Amino acid sequence: MKLALLATVLVVASIAFALNGEIGIHDPSTIALCDGRFYTYGTGGTTLVSDDGWTWRRGVAPPRRGMAPDIIHIGDRYYMYIAANIGAQPKAAINMISSKTLDPNSPDYKWEEGGVVASSDGKEDCNAIDPGVFLDPNDGRLWLVYGSYFGYIRLVELDPKTGRRINPNDQPRNIAINCEASDMIYRDGWYYLLATHGSCCRGTDSGYNIRVGRAKKVAGPFLDHMGVDMLQGGGKLLVGSGGRVIGPGHFGLLDLGDGVQKFSMHYEADLDRGGASVIDIRALLWEDGWPVAGENLKEGTYAIESVRTGTALELAVEGVPVGGRRGAGGGGGAGRGMSGGQGGVIPPQDVAQVSVNWPAGNLDVRMANYLCRAHQQWAISAVAGAGGYPGSPYFKIAIAGTDRALAASDDGELVVLPAFTGGPEQLWRIEKLPDGAWRIMPKSVPNSTAALALSAVGSSFATLAKFDPKSDKQRWLIKTP
């Protein structure tokens, strides 16, 4: 963040497929979870709270306001790191405050000052803002990265018992240059340094983009995929502008467990919200040892294919070959026999036509080879007002062109109802897994409190079962038919 920004009150109308509610924020912290609620803190004291990670509202600002906070939960305390310029940039300091809870209604809600953990004197090659705090899962050591364009991104060690600087006299280590909004994560033997390149705070002219390098040691060297050191400006692109959003910056990891990882960021300008700066949450995927920004699910008509079996989910009705049944001896019309199909165009199957023979009432679901048939094509659409989960709303999954909706059944299996009524057993949470496959879970299962996922228990049969991140049974490909 090159400029010290005042708090910006951005109240925007909810629009499907970016987060919902009041999501205006700049420089959001890593999202913290406290007593089932999600919290994030931005520049100028902006605080956003969400019960489900999808719909957000304004929260109570912490007592210390400043620039681009970051937050971490260790033990029974939340430690927040907040920067402020204490003169002309790059003279700055990062302060720590801590509280037992993030819930202002809790009797334990009390922020305590923890003092300065890092600073820059205005002369050195560093601007001590944009803190990113990282707890090393290997050894429990706590680290802070910070810096913004005036020289280096730096690393100092903190005390995980207090959140304070472990030794204020230790010389900070330089680990990157010419970037800001840095943060660190760890995966499979590698430390990843995420940092934002480009310019901020220019609306649709902002060139913000998030880049990454990796190292075997926490202090680097962090090299990108081409071997360029981040101390020399390297960085592999994680996410840049695209679609209707411009200028992503300020990476924050949101680890939901079971291998499901997401990341938060803000866009400098959301074109669907008048160019406002808003927070978003997207899937974090992994490919060849590098993080990749995954897309959240978009509405559409899809085939739903099991990674385990390669077969596709379908309504358990007798299928009709596209173009009609093949006649005796391979005849029956253009494209229908082995020797047919000489140049004719066979139109997509008309669900209105083939569904006249489908039984009324509840129907089973099964799986089969995908053959472009109407009972294998699912319309996935967001359900307004039904809530959601980090990054997305709940979805309805129905046979395209009908209202026949997939649901969890009373016995923990699957059923297709004759019509969608909006019950929680008909709402689906659809999230990308690290390898790009999808996990599909009902919001709730009747007569059960278990969190279950769509599971291919056989080549031709799907059920609901506890999610196993190591198995392909609950991994699905959502393909455009």
Place this chain on the structure above:
Amino acid sequence: MVKLRHLLLSVTAVLASSALLAIAAASADPARGPAPSLTSPVSPERAPNANGFIQRWLLLEPIGAKGLTDSVVQAAVKKEYFPNQFTVIPRDGDKVTVGGAELTWHAVDTENYNVNLYHFAYALNKRTSDALFWAVTIVNCAQEMTGVRLAIGSNAASVWWVNGREVIGIYNDRQTVIDDGVSKRLTLKKGPNVVRAAIVNGGGATDFCARFLDAEDRPLKGFTVSVVGASMP
């Protein structure tokens, strides 16, 4: 009520001597046997194999049936070919008359995970194509088992019942794939449980495999299989 164990022991010798010889002898057509993958049961009961597959069945000589789509197969298997078709527990050598033809039930063990119906029918010089095969076995459980699933594969279409309830139907031309059709969760009761199947083949090879899966989708063990249902209620 006669104890199942006594019945099993009493019929063991019959089973041992009859099954595949019977395959060769029971048909009016010249037999081609023996069926290479099928043998006569020589014990009253046997456990499923290491992967849980049921290897002992009573098979009825094939009935003519044509068509593999859902509705055609459903109609074919719901048609009554012989009395008590959905409840009878046949014995090795029992005969039924279907369309004027006398067909025989044969007790078989398979040495493989699957039951090769082509071997079975070919050995008897019976039809292998456009054929409907009935199969029955008894799964004996020492205690009730809940949350289990029947998991089958078949070439081609097949419909399956457990204790009289239809639990699986898979249709169209298809090859046998382990755990292709899987039932919803069901309960195997303590004592004997009847597994019944109708497999419809269009042309070429034909076979099936079946096992139960536990609540974690692992092969179910801890039961035995027999083909004598004399103690069934």
